[in-house]
Amino acid sequence: MARLFTRLAAIFLAVGLFFTSQSLAAPQRAEAADPGYLMLHFTGEGSGGQQMYLAHSADGLRWNDLNGGAPILRSTIGTKGVRDPALVRSPDGSKYWIIATDLCISCGQSWSDSINNGSRNIVVWESTDLVSWSEPWLLNVAGAIPDGRNAWAPEAIWNPATNDYVLYWSTNVPLDGRTKHRIFYARTSDFRSITTPQIYIDRPGTQELIDTQIVEVPDGVGNYRYVRASGDGQITLEGSNSILGTWTALGNLLGIGVTGTQGPGNTVEGPMWMKFRDRNEWALYLDQYATGRGYMPVTTTNPSATGTYQLPASGSYSMGVNKKRHGSILNLTAAEETRVLARYANTPAQRLQSFNFQDRYVRHANFDVLIDQNVTSDDAKFRLRPGLAGTGTVSFESVNNPGYFLRHANYDFQLVRNDGTAQFAADATFRKVAGLADSTWSSFQSYNHPDRYIRHYAYKLRLDPITTATGRGDATFRVTN
Structure with a gap:
């Protein structure tokens, strides 16, 4: 009888270990099967670099270039170059837009041209499936701004309070004869027409601001529903509970060695948010433009708390072959990922x-x-x-x-x-x-x-x-x- 009980105990233990191992292994399998992330970006100056490129990542940190590293779209309008793209998905997932700066440096346009008499338009593409895109069109966003000289780095976010998109971008409106970029905004439902542009962010004095991007934060993380990161000589963070409401200054990232044009260190711009799908952690990608190295991620568990941001450990991320500059990241659904990876597979050029x-x-x-x-x-x-x-x-x-x-x-x-x-x-x-x-x-x-x-x-x-x-x-x- 003792031997029987011993054998039964062994069987129950084995069964228990089996189910325990299954319960531990299942989340790992599910995580591995989760869809990944899609980055839209440009690569640098020149007519080839200032076009639309895609990269994919399974974990949000290690990126692979799609389409054989070649552009997925080329602008045929305006300056015939595009930079600083944002990838916008409608709330129901039925439409997508790419919006981008109409700018082609070193291919017929200088920085001085673009700053002082640049395109007042942004370039827009539309899709219903993320892989077949319309012909591009120009949307004049800065033409109605008195003495507005250009339109750079457009972004858009769905605003549930107004049931449309807040489209925001940077325009140079000189102050006392000196360049001063501010962030303007307008509302749109279709990226074909907009409301009258209004000032969105204006720093004191001559301080300029070119790049900003907003992330929505879930309940229970920090004190704000929205956090925006802006490149204004450093990376400045602000929080709000309403996209068009009052924003509160939260600090900057100087404490972790990330700085901008007003100090030494890792000079960065083009902040780009990404939420890890499997945990309450975010990557804020920063374009290391001063050193020519493109994006790197800093991570945080609370976007509104500057003290939680950390520089990446050596070897913790990989950006692929193409340099990745000022862009946008989309957390893919399984269906989107299947379409994108099939459409932009790395098929060789022959x-x-x-x-x-x-x-x-x-x-x-x-x-x-x-x-x-x-x-x-x-x-x-x-x-x-x-x-x-x-x-x-x-x-x-x-x-x-x-x-x-x-x-x-x-x-x-x-x-x-x-x-x-x-x-x-x-x-x-x-x-x-x-x-x-x-x-x-x-x-x-x-x-x-x-x-x-x-x-x-x-x-x-x-x-x-x-x-x-x-x-x-x-x-x-x-x-x-």
């Missing part, structure tokens, strides 16, 4: 070499498509994406015009922006098959006209039936780097 004119490659020129000699520029580089219209197919996305694909219309080819329609998807989708002239090469069969293939004729790309040896050669390509 060229299509002609079989029967092997010194020629497919390229676009003024949005027409042809084969041209020895082209190595990005005009001849495409990402072979999963087909827009069907599984087991491919679509060709331009590298230097992200969101634009090779599409046939009346059997002619052009480079066209994806408008999200089923017709576009079908016209831009192809089946990759063994080369019609050489099975070690490739040919591309139309998805919606399966009796036709991509081929060149008089060096222009066409969609034709292939019935001759010449046609088979014209319709055969090598996918190469």
